[in-house]
Amino acid sequence: MKRRAVCLFVSILIGGAGGTGAWAAGSKDKADTKDADAAGAGAGAGADVAGGAEAPPPDISGDLDLSDNKASEDAAATIKASSTLTWQDIVVIPRKRFLKGGRFEFSPFVGTSINDILIQHYVFGLDLNFFITDAFSIGLQGDYYVKQLTDRESLIGLQYNRIPTLNRYLWSGLLNFGYVPAYGKFALFNKSIVHWEIFVSGGVGITQTEIIPRNISYEPFKTNAITPDVGIGGRFFLFDWLTVNYMFRDYIILDKYEPLTRGEPDMTMPNGVKYYSAADAKSHADGKLVNNIMFYVGVGVFLPTSFQYKTPR
């Protein structure tokens, strides 16, 4: 019996010592958390105090000399006061969500033309950009087009007995330079924040076009047209490596159209009509500057897939 009592006494002593250690460890964690949050928030007064008002105040009498140390008194008062702090007392200055400098963007997209009432083009393309800085980029773009004639085009023949002169686009390749003039963020129902940016882009390239002959028995011809382009679009940042992109881009195509007089009777020509052959039609083609405005959406995959902040919080 005596032995049992001794064992119980010893075990309580050991347990009590462990418990004091646990309390001490808890206070240290709290201090660490406070420091970390204060650094993260950029505000020394904004301490994260565990448990808020519900948690018991820590026992700090063993750590602080309250008898003759004014600084210690202030610290103790701060800690006691901070036990009632809430999110309203903590200043948070988040860092920029996404860094692009020195990274590649691999961006497939799909889109449609929006400004031609007679023929619509769907585009499937790829942007490959390298960001020299967070704001400036240089990139290559490739596009493949699929055409669709509109209802209005089909009505021209019925209503006016005319066939429109139209070209279709086959593909294009461009060299573009980009700049990010604006960035921002928005709140979704004041619960979460989404970051975005607007970028402008411009460059030059080549678009291959092909005429749609008014007489289907005639041969079409293709043109590699010089194509300056300008655009404005945006990115929504989802992850460190993924964005959702949209873009309005005006492809200014110096194109060649089927001559209006093609097919008129001309006995001096080999087939008895003007510009029957594709080469002949192309050499007499009507040049015209066309604005092909496309809207497209896509995703941006950034490589490397992560980035590091170079400046402290």
Next chain:
Amino acid sequence: MMKRIALTFLLASTAPFALPSSPARAEHKSPLADAPAIRKRVELRDKRFEVGVGAGSTVNETFYHGVVLNGHLAFHITDWLAIGGAGLFNVTALATGFHDELTSTLKDPMGEDRAPNAAVANSGMNKPSMVLAGQIELTPFTGKFALFGGLFAHYDFYLYGGPAFVSLVKAGSTMAPACADKTMSDTTCITTGSKIGPTFGGGIHSYFNDWFGLTLDLRDVVIKDNPAGRDVNGDLVADKRDLTWSSHWVVTLGVTAFFPKADISP
């Protein structure tokens, strides 16, 4: 005996660790957990009236582009929901490039084919002269942006939809007969008068301060219309059976003012 001693020892030595552990864990709950995404936010819309005016143009019209003036009045019931109305008034019309190219190929006098001359073709064309719309407006996205890293502004995106009353008038100098319910002979007729259809669109407010801002708006009005006044369904005559649902897109840029004074959130 030894077993009981060991159990007692175990319980006594672990109890002090277990008891304070719950408050210790609770200490790690961040007070930021319940924080809203934005604090001290200027409530730019909640319980406020909005009045706006602007100007713009129709987009992708077939024959005539309209230059429009517009007005907008709304009451924002909450930060994200508003009820309002808008009016768009066509002040002038400009012939499209397609119109000019088409009419330049039409012969006068008419040939033996179905093609009309330019005067007949123009007499069937119409244009919207006025749009009056009632609409429910949603503002799901709000935020702020930096322009060139130095100019900061609040903004929001909004969407809306509702019914619209559209007044159609002749676009050319002459006017074909009004489209009949059914005809056996007319090849050109004109659709005028009031039409009702849905309207929807969206835009962006960019605020200069807490009561004044810039608005960019894109609206579509869908009505049953025949802008050419010519045969559509292939029966070689033009009448009301040739009416089809047609989109009329309008883009406007304007200024907008909000009142009364904006509140500040906690």
